[in-house]
Every structure is written in structure tokens, then in C-alpha cells.
Amino acid sequence: MKFSVLGPAGTFADAAAKKYLSLHPIKNVEIDYHATFDQVYQAVTPDGIGLLPLENQLDGFVLATLQRLQVADIDEIGEVTVPVNFGLAGKVSSLAEIKRIYVQFKTEGQCQKLLSQLPNAQIITTSSNMVSVEKLQAGMTGDAAIMPQSQLAVQDFPFKLDNVADQTDNNTRFIVFKKTAGRAEITSTTGCRTTCEI
Numbered sequence: 001m002k003f004s005v006l007g008p009a010g011t012f013a014d015a016a017a018k019k020y021l022s023l024h025p026i027k028n029v030e031i032d033y034h035a036t037f038d039q040v041y042q043a044v045t046p047d048g049i050g051l052l053p054l055e056n057q058l059d060g061f062v063l064a065t066l067q068r069l070q071v072a073d074i075d076e077i078g079e080v081t082v083p084v085n086f087g088l089a090g091k092v093s094s095l096a097e098i099k100r101i102y103v104q105f106k107t108e109g110q111c112q113k114l115l116s117q118l119p120n121a122q123i124i125t126t127s128s129n130m131v132s133v134e135k136l137q138a139g140m141t142g143d144a145a146i147m148p149q150s151q152l153a154v155q156d157f158p159f160k161l162d163n164v165a166d167q168t169d170n171n172t173r174f175i176v177f178k179k180t181a182g183r184a185e186i187t188s189t190t191g192c193r194t195t196c197e198i
Contacts, residue, residue, distance in 0.1 A: 001026060004043040004050040007033020008130050010151060012084055016174040017051050020080040035128070037064045041072065044179050049077065055173045056084065058166055059109035065175070078176040085170060086111055086129075087152035088161040089136060090144030095161075099142035100124055102132040111146050114164040 003021070006013040009031075017031055034040045037052060044050040052065045068074070086107060092098050098121045105125045108115065115123065121144070126132045129148050133155065136145035144159070152160050 001029045002032040002043065002045060002048040003029050004032045004034060004040045004048060006037070006040055006052070006128070007035065009033065010148065011128065011130055012082055012148060012172055013051060013053060013174065015150075016053075016080050016082045016172070019082055020051065020078060020174075020176055023080070024078065037068065041068060041074075044177075046179065049176055049178050051080075051174050051176050053106075053172055054079070054175045056106060056110065057169075057171045059106050062106065069175075073180040074177040075180055076175050076177050079173060080176065081171050081173045083170065084110070084165065084172045085149040085163055085168065086146050086165050087149045088114065088144060088146055088159075088164050089152060089155055089157040090159040091136070091139060091141050091157060092144060092159045094159065097142060097159075098144045100139070100144070102126050102135040102139075102143070102145040104129045104132055104146075107132075107146055110165050110170060113166050114146070114161075 003017055005017045021029060032043055034043055040050050040052060053062045054065050055061045090098055095117060098118055100122045101118060102124050103111065103126065107129055108123065108125065126135060132145040133147045133151055136143055146164060149163065152162065
């Protein structure tokens, strides 16, 4: 069975999928990573399941998931909540040297205190926290990124700052779903951001 989630490995969706499987073991399951909400949904086969973020404690509901729940033929079969925290890494030696900062669009709303300390930095919105990491890896001096706290331990950058979310007990709730058999699928909505990883 395939368990379709927002990827790549290392995202909060990945952590949520693994937590769900630890609480509800499924034999012969494979976590199947996809870059967008629509890809996750489309990848769910009749005998598979999917996982999407529903609500963050600091930044509210995830619009792309709510829209899909309203119009898609899916059945929610479970929920899982994971703690969410962020770190900052950069190709700098201090906050004052940051010229550009990569941040996923839902993450931005959860790290306003930090961003308010960088009034002269250009905020570059990304579709995924792991894309923010990749942009920083490929970036230049003066670049920084907000990323999952867990990534700070495995990334090698000259400047790191732990726990930059606006509150330490931040959580995101995810839904686990399957498609309703024998009904039409939907395509991605127009004019809506459908690419994100909380």
C-alpha cells in the first residue's frame, strides 16, 4: 500500500506520516512523497491513503486542504498532530548580515518575531520548507533560510539559530484520508497556492 504525503523526506508531513504509522501500523506500506497537494491527492490509489496538513496552531487552517475537503470525494480516516518548530541557518555570521531569507509561506506566519528583526532582508517565499533548505544550499553569502528545527543538526552553515517559531508549543494537525470509491476525481484549483510543507 502507498501512503502519499508532501515531501521530500524530512518535512513535517513526513514526520506526521511516520507518527500515524507508529500509532496505526499497516503491513507493507510505502511512504510515497510528492511536491504538491494535488500530486498527493492524485497519487492516492483505491487501496492507498494520503495525508495533508489541515491546521497550524499559530497560522490557522491550510486553505488548500480545506478547499479539497469541500469538493473532493474523500473520506477522512484519521488525524495526527505533530510538534512544529523552526530554526534559522545562513551563509552569514550574524542576523544583521542577512540580505535574503527563504521561507515557506505558512512558515512565514509562524515566525513573525524573527522576521521583524530583519527589516532590510528580502523575504523570498517558497513552496516547501525543504525547498528553502535547497535554495540556501545553492545560495550565496548573505542568504538565510527558515527550516524545520530537525534540519539544523544535519545542515552545515556558518550561522544557526534554534527555535525561531513565535511560540515553543506550536503544532500542526494533519488528516489521513482515502478516496471514496466510484466517484469522480477533481483537478487542482485555479489561482490557489497548492504547493506547501508545514
